[in-house]
Amino acid sequence: MIAVTDQFIQKQLKEVIECVNIDGKTKLVSLVKKVKPIDPLIFYRNGTKEFSHQRFFWQDPDRTFSLVGLGYTHIISTERHQDRFHYIEKEWKRFIDRDVICMGDIPSGTGPLLFGGFSFDPKQDKDTRWNEFSSGKFVVPAYLYTVKGGEAFFTANLLIHPTDETQKYNHFFEEKEKQLFQLNGTPRVQEELSHIISKHEVEPDLFKQSVQEATNRIKREQIEKVVLARQLDLFFNEPLKKDVILERLTKEQPTSYVYTFDSKGYSFIGASPERLIKRSENNVFSTCLAGSIRRGYTLREDEELGQQLLADEKNLIEHDVVVHMIKEAMIENCTDIQLPKGPSLYKTKHIQHLYTPVKGVIRDGVTLFSFLEKLHPTPALGGFPQKKALEVIRELENFERGWYAAPIGWMDMKGNGEFIVGIRSGLLSEQEATLFAGCGIVADSDPESEYEETKIKFNPMLSALGGVDHVTH
Ligand SMILES: C=C(O[C@H]1C=CC=C(C(=O)O)[C@@H]1O)C(=O)O
Numbered sequence: 001m002i003a004v005t006d007q008f009i010q011k012q013l014k015e016v017i018e019c020v021n022i023d024g025k026t027k028l029v030s031l032v033k034k035v036k037p038i039d040p041l042i043f044y045r046n047g048t049k050e051f052s053h054q055r056f057f058w059q060d061p062d063r064t065f066s067l068v069g070l071g072y073t074h075i076i077s078t079e080r081h082q083d084r085f086h087y088i089e090k091e092w093k094r095f096i097d098r099d100v101i102c103m104g105d106i107p108s109g110t111g112p113l114l115f116g117g118f119s120f121d122p123k124q125d126k127d128t129r130w131n132e133f134s135s136g137k138f139v140v141p142a143y144l145y146t147v148k149g150g151e152a153f154f155t156a157n158l159l160i161h162p163t164d165e166t167q168k169y170n171h172f173f174e175e176k177e178k179q180l181f182q183l184n185g186t187p188r189v190q191e192e193l194s195h196i197i198s199k200h201e202v203e204p205d206l207f208k209q210s211v212q213e214a215t216n217r218i219k220r221e222q223i224e225k226v227v228l229a230r231q232l233d234l235f236f237n238e239p240l241k242k243d244v245i246l247e248r249l250t251k252e253q254p255t256s257y258v259y260t261f262d263s264k265g266y267s268f269i270g271a272s273p274e275r276l277i278k279r280s281e282n283n284v285f286s287t288c289l290a291g292s293i294r295r296g297y298t299l300r301e302d303e304e305l306g307q308q309l310l311a312d313e314k315n316l317i318e319h320d321v322v323v324h325m326i327k328e329a330m331i332e333n334c335t336d337i338q339l340p341k342g343p344s345l346y347k348t349k350h351i352q353h354l355y356t357p358v359k360g361v362i363r364d365g366v367t368l369f370s371f372l373e374k375l376h377p378t379p380a381l382g383g384f385p386q387k388k389a390l391e392v393i394r395e396l397e398n399f400e401r402g403w404y405a406a407p408i409g410w411m412d413m414k415g416n417g418e419f420i421v422g423i424r425s426g427l428l429s430e431q432e433a434t435l436f437a438g439c440g441i442v443a444d445s446d447p448e449s450e451y452e453e454t455k456i457k458f459n460p461m462l463s464a465l466g467g468v469d470h471v472t473h
């Protein structure tokens, strides 16, 4: 990539403004500059005042790739049921082709990138708290900070209107960079969290009954697996400090993706260990993650529990259903598929899972979004067969999942990107949080143990919110 200087940017901007003035059409101009790396959480925090209702954050488990967006310059949103994946992709392509001007070379993960997600099931009854999270909602950030390996980039996606004058943008880029990259203050993680004043498990008995009902149906009907979820409501003594919560999540969940999407006073936030699909050029990567056991208190106990999980028939069935479905989707959309013979273990701070990574080379014409559509929901979040499982979920769960257990992620101009499933998550508002956790139910599931499993799955968010003691391994 060429070294972009502030003078270069100023000159380029001037030219674009002149073109837009003549053309009479608003354009989005994307400027990318290589910058000195800072902690992405600082960039997020620096946006608190100006952009608190329009921010997103994403970090890979190995913390070598981060995206932080501030301000939503362009939004593509839909409440469609059917072709929502296709609709977003089509609108994105149209926007890029018609309305975007890029300056110089745009490295992957920078520039006019799309970040957002889909709801789990647009056919579930609606709950107003998910109003800001439609069945498909994606944003192009006004300012984007990207960290890739040791390199860092600052992108400004500016909307230039035909009436704009060049002077308006004099030193604009430099000033924004100074404002958003300032390194002052102490690390927020040391600040006190808001206190939980009450905790409410939403209908735990109903959850256990639903698990029982699901196992009956699995034994009776043409259905192998259904994932059922429940909620935990938390109330706080003062407004939640989202940057502190995010910082705690990144520190406490080192083997998980950490993500948040903030919109008008609501934040969907979590630490998910589960990749749905990643595309890098023609290579695609997916993950089968299902089947769980708690972590041990000692190293020895932890290893024993891991071995127990690897040999447990009920969990192996839960896992195999996912492997089977993802493998079929890979065969349809990829060549050169690599799939290990059996699962290994994936450990996060509070739980260990059966884990099978898959990779392949994408076939011509298959896009990240078309692949997503094929995969969502995998039997790790929905069940199998997919359609039947969704019907059972609609019937047995009495709340809207919204973006919980659904794809959340990013895609750049070249079609590269990554989506995970929004689990180990919560929806935060001013002084309240609702956490979500679910379990794969198969014929041999026991309601009490599935209930215990959901308790463990609440822990990543609960701990980041100050609700459980820290367990170290
Ligand atoms: C649905 C969730 O987890 C899924 C992912 C991994 C293991 C799972 C399980 O063992 O049941 C679930 O399928 C959740 O965390 O809410």
Ligand SMILES: [Mg+2]
Binding pocket: 290, 291, 292, 318, 439, 440, 453
């Ligand atoms: Mg399970």
